[in-house]
Amino acid sequence: MFSKFSTFLTLVLGIGVLGCVDENELEPGLEPVSKTSIDFVDKDLFIESAGDSLPLGISLDQMPTTDGQVSIQLGGTARYGLDYTTNPSAEDGVIELPILKGKQFYEVAVYRSSTLDTTDRQVSLTLLNPSEAFQLGTEKVSNMHLVKSLSEEPNNSEGAEVNFADSFVHLVEGEDYLIELTIEGSVEHTVPLTISIVTDGRVYGTHFTTSPASVLGEIDLEVNPGMESVFFSFNSINDRLSLGTFEILFQINDLNDDLTVGNNPTLTVKIEEDDVVSNELHSIAELRAKFEEHGDQFWLGDDYFIKGVITSGSNVQDDKIAYIQDSTGGIFLRFSSERMVTLGDHVQLNLKGATGALINGQKGMMDVNDLVGIKIAEKVYVQPETITFEDLHSGLYQGKKVRIDNVFFPQANGVRTFEGSWAISNDHSGATVTTYSGAEFSGVVLPNGTLSIIGIVGDWGRILPQTYAQDIRR
Known part of the structure; x- marks a missing residue:
C-alpha cells in the first residue's frame, strides 16, 4: 500500500517540475518571432515653394523576410489633387504602400501644386493596417507643411x-x-x-x-x-x-x-457681299443671235455675263458639259475643266474667253473658264415647255427643257434599259431619247405603255431626260 502511494507521489512531483521549466530556456529554433516595426523617418517636413516636392521616408527596424503592405491615411487642411498630389497616388484618401521582402527603406513623394497659395496648409499622414508580419512603430504620424515662402508676395489682385x-x-x-x-x-x-x-x-x-x-x-x-x-x-x-x-x-x-x-x-x-450680279447681263437669246452675226464660230474677248438655271445633271456626254436656260432660251456649255455647277443652280457666268461653235448641229459655248460663277439660288426647278414632234424638229427649242406627251417606246421589251438611244413615237411621228452611261437611271428598264417625256433638246435634236422620277411620267 505504501509502495503504491510513493510511486504516485513521485509522478506528481515529476510533472510539477516539468511544468515549471523557464520559458527563456526553450530549445534553439523555438524562440518567439518578433514583428517588423514600420515608422516614418521624419515627424515634420516643409515645402515652401509652389511646384516643389519632397520625399517622405518610411523605414523598417529590420530587413523584412516576407512581402506585405501598409496603408497611409491622408488628412489635414491641404486638398489632395488641388494643393498637392503624391506618388504613389492615393485613392479615397489612402495610399496603399507595398512592402517587399529584402527592402528596408521606402519613400512617398509629395508634390505641391504650381498654383500660388498664400494660405499655409498641412498634410497629415498616418500609418495604418500593416500586414500580419508587421507592426506600427512609435513614429506612425508625419506632417507635411505647405507654407508660403518669403519670396512669394501675396497676390492682391481682385481678378x-x-x-x-x-x-x-x-x-x-x-x-x-x-x-x-x-x-x-x-x-x-x-x-x-x-x-x-x-x-x-x-x-x-x-x-x-x-x-x-x-x-x-x-x-x-x-x-x-x-x-x-x-x-x-x-x-x-x-x-x-x-x-x-x-x-x-x-x-x-x-x-x-x-x-x-x-x-x-x-x-x-x-x-x-462680293458676289455681285452684273448689271450688264446678256440674255441667252442674244448669245444665240451671235451665231447669226459672226457665223458658226466666234470668240468672246471681253466680259460677257449671262444668267440662268442649270437644267442638266448627270445625263450629258461628260463631266465638262452643262445646259443653262433663261426665259429667252437655252444653250450648251462646255467648261475648260470639270463643271462645278449642278442641276437647279441659278447662276451668273462670265463667258469671257469662251468660243462659240456648232457642235453636232447645236449652238454651244466651248472652253468656259468661269467654273462656278455667282450662285444666286439653288434647287430651282425649270418648268418644261410642252411641244409636239413638229415643234421639236423645227430647231427653235434647241438647248431648252421640253415635254412631249402621249408617246411610247416601240422597242421596250421588258429587258432593254435606258442607256443608249431609243425611239419614241405617237404612231404619227417620233424622235430619239438618249441616255448616257453616267446617268443615274441608265440601268432602268424602258417602260411599256403611253407616257410623257421631259428632257433637254440636245445635239441632233435628241431629247436628254435628266432625272427618272421627274422626267419619265406615266
Missing part, C-alpha cells in the same frame, strides 16, 4: 476684366481677321472663356469659320495667369453665293469672380 478690343469690324467676303480680347488685371489660375456666336441665318462652315472651331455656337478659350490678350481667328468664306451683306455678333458669356466682363462685351463683324 481680371475681359473686353473685345474692337466693337465693330468691316470685312469683304473671303477676308480673314484676328479677333483680340484684352485682359485687364491678372487671374490667379487658368480660367475658361466662352464666346457665343449669333448669326442672321448664315451657316457656320458654309459662310464662315473660326479657329478654334465653334461647337454648338460657342468658342472655348482660356485665360492664363499673366496674359494681357487672348485671340481667335475669324474666316469668311467666299461662297460664290449672291446672298447680300450680313453681320455676325460675337458675345462674351457670363464669367465668374476671377474673370469679369468689361464694358465692351460684344463684337459685330460685317461681311460685305
